[in-house]
Structure formats: structure tokens, C-alpha cells
Amino acid sequence: MLRLSSLVRFVLTILPIVAGLLWVNPVDLWAHDGQGGHAGALRLELPEGKECVKSAEWMRRNHMDFLKHNRDQAVREGIRVKTDSLKNCTTCHTSREKFCDRCHTYTGVAPNCFECHHYPK
């Protein structure tokens, strides 16, 4: 008798929790729709200009190393190449929010560069 009542009590406490989880979860997932996260395809603002500083395919994979390499060259050796500077990205990818940040949010990276560096938008 004792066993049965505790089982009933157990089921009665678990049920609302499970129901609660089921109810909350879908809402949580829908909230991400279109706002970064992994819902749907990633849509980036098309850049101005015809070609990237390297091929788009290469840049997609290597822009982080490219930028950091240029950074070290510029700061430590004084080797400044106008076309490869961080500033130059802004001439074609005019909006950081709609290009860089959108992909970074999607892929879960948070470069801290723009705490210091200027990106017009």
C-alpha cells in the first residue's frame, strides 16, 4: 500500500515537470528563428564590388588567419598592405552587422577586434 502511494506521488510530481519541459522547449526553439542560431539558412548581405581580396571560397575558410597574419606583420614589422588591412574590408562589406557578425553569431565566434578597431556600421 505504502509503495503504491509513493509511486502515485512520484508520477504526480514528475508529470508536470515533463509537461513543462515539453511546453517550454518548442517555444525556446522558435525564438531563434531568423535571429542567428542554427534555424534556417544563413543569409549574408551581398558585398559591394566583384571579388574579394582573395577568392571567396578561400576567404570563407581563412579570413581569420589572414587578418591575424596581416595584423602581426603590420604592427611588428611595419609591413602595411593597403588592400589587406582590416579597414579595407569595410569598403565592400559595408555592414559588419549584416555580414561579419551575422556569420559569427551563426557559427558561435566572438572576435573582440571591434572593441578597438573602427567598422563604420
Place this chain on the structure above:
Amino acid sequence: MTMATLERRAVLGLAGALAAGVTLAPGMTLLAAPAERTEASAGRRWAMLIDTTQCAANCTACTTACRKENNVPLFGEPSRDIHWIRKVEIRDKDQRRPTVSLPVLCNHCENPPCVHVCPTEASFIRKDGIVLVDEHRCIGCRYCIIACPYKARSLVYHETKRGAESNPDVPIRSKGVVEKCTFCVHRLDNGQEPACVEACKGEGKGAMLFGDLNDPRSEIAKRVHTVATKTMRPDLGLKPRIYYQGL
């Protein structure tokens, strides 16, 4: 043999001058058009000569220009404010010598103690002798601030924001990094003089002279070799590259 080398050097020099742009005055070149690619030259030694007799006590042209060019903020807290260049007054206790006013900035020493103590190699000497902080590597440990006898370095204690009047060509700063005068390295690489020197020539009385000590034809090399100059605390053996005249 010597002649041949000389000629070769002269020819190379000419080609270099043509490639670099217009030579304004010996030792100071201004690029006609911004170069597509620049590199620090190991042959140069940038230095500054400050004529204290021409530095007016109430003039702040250099410090104001520096703040504007490099987005250096003022928090209004004397112990935490960032100074890349500051005006100092030197008084003789016995009043036998007149009081002089002069700017103090990073001395870009040949033997910089700040670089020697840096645990991350964030502080370094560039090939042309400029002492810099690579803010991308700086962890804010402040050893360098303690090591510098000129109090040329500051730690950034507060977050800063870009404003409408900020210079977009120069980064602002993150909280927790150390920074100091860069001799306006971004301007140098673009063929311009440091902002303080330009301002001193304009609004000031032209007390500051900037140039390449390794170029015997440069104005600064000539002056340093003909005029009596002093460096600050030469006894420390750091070989500073800020020379003072009339001190």
C-alpha cells in the same frame, strides 16, 4: 672598389627616393600618394629633438594634438588618466636657473627596460628603433609601467567608447592593456610626421624636430651633432632618443 660601391649606393638611393615619393627636406620624405605597401626600415633611427627655449609654459598644442590623433581619452582621475605626452615644469630649488617647461613622452630607448621585462613580448623594438606595445598581445601585467623611469606608460583602467570626434583611422582601446606614445607609427608609415610635431610647428613655436638620426643629411642628425643637447637620466644607460636642447 669604394667608388663603385658609392655609385651603386647613390643610384640605389635615387631609385629609392623616386619610389618613395617627394623628398621634402633631407631626411624627411612625404609620400606623393599613399604607398600600396610599406615596411619598417632597419636603417632608420627615429628620434626627436626638443628645444626647451622655444617651449612656452602655457602651450599645450602637442598634448592636445596627441589626444585627438590617437583618441587618447581623459577620465578626469589624475591617478588613472592616460598620457602619451605630458607637459612638465622643471624648477631650480635655489632659483639660480630659470624654470623650464617641456613635454615628456616615451623616449624610445635603445635599451628599453620595458621591453626587457615584458613577459609576453608584447613590448618590442621595431626595426627602425621605435618601441611599441602590441596591444593584441598585452595581458596588462604592468611590469613595463614599473620598469619605465620616464613614466611614459599608462594602463587603461576604464572602457572607452568611440565618439563623433574620434579619429576613425586609429583604434581605440580595451580595458586592461598598457599603452604609450607610438611616435604616431601609423602616420610615419604613411610618410607623415607625428601629430605633436606637426602641431608644434603650427600652433606652437616649432620647438620639436623629428627625423632619422641615421641619415647624416637630416636636420635632426646635424643639430644633435652641433648643438649641446641632453637626454633624460643618461646615467641609466638606456640611450633615450628624445633629446632636449637648452636644459
